[in-house]
Amino acid sequence: MFGYAGRILHVNLTTGKISTEPLKEDLAKNYIGGIGLGIRLLLDHSTPGVDPFSPDNPLILTAGPLGGTMAPTAGNGHAFVSKSPASLGVGESKSHGFFAADLKRAGYDAVIFKGKAEKPVYLWIDDDTVELLDAQHLWGKSPAETEDIIKEELGDYYIRVAAIGPAGERLMRLACILNDKTRAAGRTGLGAVMGSKNLKAIAVRGTRDIRVAKPDEFLEFVRELHEREKGPATRKYRTLGTPQNVLVHNALGALPTRNFTNATFEGAERVSGEYLNQRFVVKIIGCSSCAQRCEHIAVVPEGPYKGTTVRVEYETLWAFGPNCGVDRLDAVIKAIDICNYYGMDALGTGVVISFAMDCYEHGILTKEDTGGLELNFGNHEAMLELLRMIGERKGLGDILAEGSKRAAEKIGKGAEKYACHIKGVELTGYDLRSLKTAALGFAVSFRGADHNRHGAYSPDLSGKVDRFKADKSKGKVVKDIEDLYTIIDSLIVCKFSRGIYYEGFADLAKLYTLVTGIEMSAEDMRRAGERINNIARLFNVREGFSRKDDTLPYKIMHFPVPDEGVVSHGSYVSQKELDILLDGYYEVRGWTKEGIPTLEKLNELGLNDLAYIVKDKL
Amino acid sequence: MRKFVASDPDKCVGCSVCEYICAWEKEKAFNPLKSRIRTVRLGQIVNIALACRLCEDPPCVAACPVDALEQSEETGVIMVDEDKCTGCGWCIEACDYGAITLHPEKKVVIVCDLCDGDPKCVQWCPEEALDFITPDILAQKARLTAVKKLFRETAPV
Known part of the structure; x- marks a missing residue:
C-alpha cells in the first residue's frame, strides 16, 4: 500500500502476546484512518456496556494515511480512541508533534491494546521489534520525565514517546496522554484508560521510508500548501495564536467567565493573546513537516512562578483565566504546567476547578470541604493548590478527579446546576447561551461537550448566521462542518490548517489520492465523513445514548447572560429552542426523532453490518 | 570563500521540513533518517538544523581509516566513496557537529553535498531560517544583529 503502512499491531497486555494483521484496503478507504479507523476498530473490538477501565475495553492508537509524508500538518498527527471514562461513549483525542511519523515509519497504521499488565510496563516499538518493558521505575513520573528517562535508557534521543502522568495512573477521568513534551491528546480521559491497563508509555522508533503513490505531483501540491500556510488562512495561528480569541469573544459577549456566570471578563486585557505574546511568549515552534508553526511557548519572566515554561492555547488559558475569574497570566501558565506534570487535560480540569469555585461561592462547598482553601x-493560589490536590487525588481533589458530572452527583445539594458538562465532558471556551449554532454542535457532539467536533462557533461569531436564533436550518450548518471535521480528524490534518484546503473535500481528496493511490472524489470523501459520524453515533447508541443525552448544561439553559449593556444580555437556550435545533439536525442527518440512525441511512452508507445496533430502537 | 548551509536559531522552529526535502532529493525517500541535515530541539525553545560546515582541514577526512572521505578542493564538500566506506563511524565521532550520519539501510555515511550549489533545504525552509552562506557573511549578519539589539530604538532596520 502507499501512504498506509498496511499493518495493525495487536498488543495484549494481559498475556504479553504481540501480533500484527494486515490493514484491509476497504477498511482503509471507508474509514480513512485517525479517528475514523479508530472508532470502527473500537466498535469491532469492544462489547456493549464494557466498563472503560475493564481490561476488555480496547485502547486504540491510530495514525493517518498521510502520516510520515511531507503533507503539512497531516504528516505528524496521531489519535487515541477508546470508550471514554468521562462520557461512557466514544472517546477520541488527537495530538500532533513528531510521534506519529515514527509510528508510520515503524510500519503501523494502528495499535490495539487490550488486557491489563500485571505490573506497570511501556511498549517499545523499534520497527518490527516490539516488546513490553518494565515501567515500575517510571510510575509516578510526569510525561516529560518519562520521555527523558526512556530516551536515556534506550539510548536514542530521536525516539518519540507518548506517556501518561500520575493522573492517568490514578484513573483521573480527565487524564490525557502527552507526547513530545508539550503536545497532548487531551480530551475524554483516555490517559485513564491507559493507566487502567498499567501502560505507562509508548516509545517508538521507525526507520523505514513512507511510500507515496504519486510523489512528484504530491510534492508540487505540498509546495502549494506551504505557500497557503504562509498566507491569510493561518495568520491567526502564526501570530497571536488562538489566545487572540480572548478579546474577540469578550467584545462579542461570548467569553464564558466565572464558570459560565458572565459572558464578559473585566480582566480580559490582562489575559489577552496580545498581552501574552508581548510579555510571555519567547518562541513559536512547529511540528514535524509543517510550514506554519503555531506552538506558542510561554515563559514566566518574574514573580513566584518565574521560569515556568509551557505551551499556551486559548482553551487552556480561558479555562484557568476568565473561567476561574483569574486575571494573572503567570498563574494561568503555572496551572497549565501543573496539568502537564500530572498529565491532566488542562481545559477540562480548569472547568472542574471553576465548578468547585461556583459551588464554594454558593455555599455548597465550605472551607471544611476544601481543606481550608x-x-x-x-x-489563583487556591486554584493552583486545588489542582495539585486533584493530581494527587487528595481531599476534595479526589472527588473532583472524577470530573464535574460525577463530582456534582457526589457533592449533591444542587451542585449539578453548576456542573458545566455535556455527556460528562466539560464545556469549552464559548458561551453557548448566545451562540445557538454552536450550542447545537455541542449538544450532539459524539464525544461530549466540544468545539472541535463541528466548529459551529465559527458561523455564529463571524455573523454568517444569526447567532441568537434557534431554527431548524442550523442542523445542516452543523452537519456539514461535522462531516468535514471527522475527515480532518481521520486524515489527521491539524485544524489550525483547515483554512488552507481552499476547496474543502476536493483538496483533501486530492491529497489522499496522491499519497495513497486510492481514487477518491470530493463526494466520496464527504460520504466517508458522514459514515464516520454515523459509526460514532452508532457506538453511542449501542451504549444507550439517544436524544435525551443531546442536551446542554443547566446554566446554559437557565441562567440568562446577566452582563448589562452587552450584546448577548439576556441570552440563554430554552428547552424549546434546543428541541427545534435537535429536530432540524436529526432530520438532515436522516435519523429518527430520537436521534437513532435509520436502516435506510445505514444502507446508504454501507453500514448494514451494524444494523443490529439500531434494530430494536427504531 | 566556501558557502555552507547554516540555520538561524532565532528563526528555526524545528519543523524538519529540511530533513524531509533533503531525504527526498537525495534518496527519493520520505524519511528524515536519510537526511543530510538534521534538526535538534532542546527544551522546546532552542531549535536548530545542522549540516556539514565544510571545515578547513576536516577532522572527518583525517579520521577515516580506509580513505573513503575526501574534501573537494573546489567546493569544500566532503565526498564519500561508498565502495570504500565500511560504516565504522570514526568520522561520525570526529565531527563536532553531528553533521555526518549513517545511512539506515546502506550502512555507509552520508553528508551534505550542497545539492550542486543549490541546496533544496534552503529553498524549502518555510521560515527562511536556512542560509547558503559563507562564514564572513555570517559574521556580518551577526554583527548587524548585535548592533541592532544594542541600539534597538535608533538603528536603521
Whole structure:
C-alpha cells in the first residue's frame, strides 16, 4: 500500500502476546484512518456496556494515511480512541508533534491494546521489534520525565514517546496522554484508560521510508500548501495564536467567565493573546513537516512562578483565566504546567476547578470541604493548590478527579446546576447561551461537550448566521462542518490548517489520492465523513445514548447572560429552542426523532453490518 | 570563500521540513533518517538544523581509516566513496557537529553535498531560517544583529 503502512499491531497486555494483521484496503478507504479507523476498530473490538477501565475495553492508537509524508500538518498527527471514562461513549483525542511519523515509519497504521499488565510496563516499538518493558521505575513520573528517562535508557534521543502522568495512573477521568513534551491528546480521559491497563508509555522508533503513490505531483501540491500556510488562512495561528480569541469573544459577549456566570471578563486585557505574546511568549515552534508553526511557548519572566515554561492555547488559558475569574497570566501558565506534570487535560480540569469555585461561592462547598482553601473566583493560589490536590487525588481533589458530572452527583445539594458538562465532558471556551449554532454542535457532539467536533462557533461569531436564533436550518450548518471535521480528524490534518484546503473535500481528496493511490472524489470523501459520524453515533447508541443525552448544561439553559449593556444580555437556550435545533439536525442527518440512525441511512452508507445496533430502537 | 548551509536559531522552529526535502532529493525517500541535515530541539525553545560546515582541514577526512572521505578542493564538500566506506563511524565521532550520519539501510555515511550549489533545504525552509552562506557573511549578519539589539530604538532596520 502507499501512504498506509498496511499493518495493525495487536498488543495484549494481559498475556504479553504481540501480533500484527494486515490493514484491509476497504477498511482503509471507508474509514480513512485517525479517528475514523479508530472508532470502527473500537466498535469491532469492544462489547456493549464494557466498563472503560475493564481490561476488555480496547485502547486504540491510530495514525493517518498521510502520516510520515511531507503533507503539512497531516504528516505528524496521531489519535487515541477508546470508550471514554468521562462520557461512557466514544472517546477520541488527537495530538500532533513528531510521534506519529515514527509510528508510520515503524510500519503501523494502528495499535490495539487490550488486557491489563500485571505490573506497570511501556511498549517499545523499534520497527518490527516490539516488546513490553518494565515501567515500575517510571510510575509516578510526569510525561516529560518519562520521555527523558526512556530516551536515556534506550539510548536514542530521536525516539518519540507518548506517556501518561500520575493522573492517568490514578484513573483521573480527565487524564490525557502527552507526547513530545508539550503536545497532548487531551480530551475524554483516555490517559485513564491507559493507566487502567498499567501502560505507562509508548516509545517508538521507525526507520523505514513512507511510500507515496504519486510523489512528484504530491510534492508540487505540498509546495502549494506551504505557500497557503504562509498566507491569510493561518495568520491567526502564526501570530497571536488562538489566545487572540480572548478579546474577540469578550467584545462579542461570548467569553464564558466565572464558570459560565458572565459572558464578559473585566480582566480580559490582562489575559489577552496580545498581552501574552508581548510579555510571555519567547518562541513559536512547529511540528514535524509543517510550514506554519503555531506552538506558542510561554515563559514566566518574574514573580513566584518565574521560569515556568509551557505551551499556551486559548482553551487552556480561558479555562484557568476568565473561567476561574483569574486575571494573572503567570498563574494561568503555572496551572497549565501543573496539568502537564500530572498529565491532566488542562481545559477540562480548569472547568472542574471553576465548578468547585461556583459551588464554594454558593455555599455548597465550605472551607471544611476544601481543606481550608478559600475557593472564591479569582483566588489563583487556591486554584493552583486545588489542582495539585486533584493530581494527587487528595481531599476534595479526589472527588473532583472524577470530573464535574460525577463530582456534582457526589457533592449533591444542587451542585449539578453548576456542573458545566455535556455527556460528562466539560464545556469549552464559548458561551453557548448566545451562540445557538454552536450550542447545537455541542449538544450532539459524539464525544461530549466540544468545539472541535463541528466548529459551529465559527458561523455564529463571524455573523454568517444569526447567532441568537434557534431554527431548524442550523442542523445542516452543523452537519456539514461535522462531516468535514471527522475527515480532518481521520486524515489527521491539524485544524489550525483547515483554512488552507481552499476547496474543502476536493483538496483533501486530492491529497489522499496522491499519497495513497486510492481514487477518491470530493463526494466520496464527504460520504466517508458522514459514515464516520454515523459509526460514532452508532457506538453511542449501542451504549444507550439517544436524544435525551443531546442536551446542554443547566446554566446554559437557565441562567440568562446577566452582563448589562452587552450584546448577548439576556441570552440563554430554552428547552424549546434546543428541541427545534435537535429536530432540524436529526432530520438532515436522516435519523429518527430520537436521534437513532435509520436502516435506510445505514444502507446508504454501507453500514448494514451494524444494523443490529439500531434494530430494536427504531 | 566556501558557502555552507547554516540555520538561524532565532528563526528555526524545528519543523524538519529540511530533513524531509533533503531525504527526498537525495534518496527519493520520505524519511528524515536519510537526511543530510538534521534538526535538534532542546527544551522546546532552542531549535536548530545542522549540516556539514565544510571545515578547513576536516577532522572527518583525517579520521577515516580506509580513505573513503575526501574534501573537494573546489567546493569544500566532503565526498564519500561508498565502495570504500565500511560504516565504522570514526568520522561520525570526529565531527563536532553531528553533521555526518549513517545511512539506515546502506550502512555507509552520508553528508551534505550542497545539492550542486543549490541546496533544496534552503529553498524549502518555510521560515527562511536556512542560509547558503559563507562564514564572513555570517559574521556580518551577526554583527548587524548585535548592533541592532544594542541600539534597538535608533538603528536603521
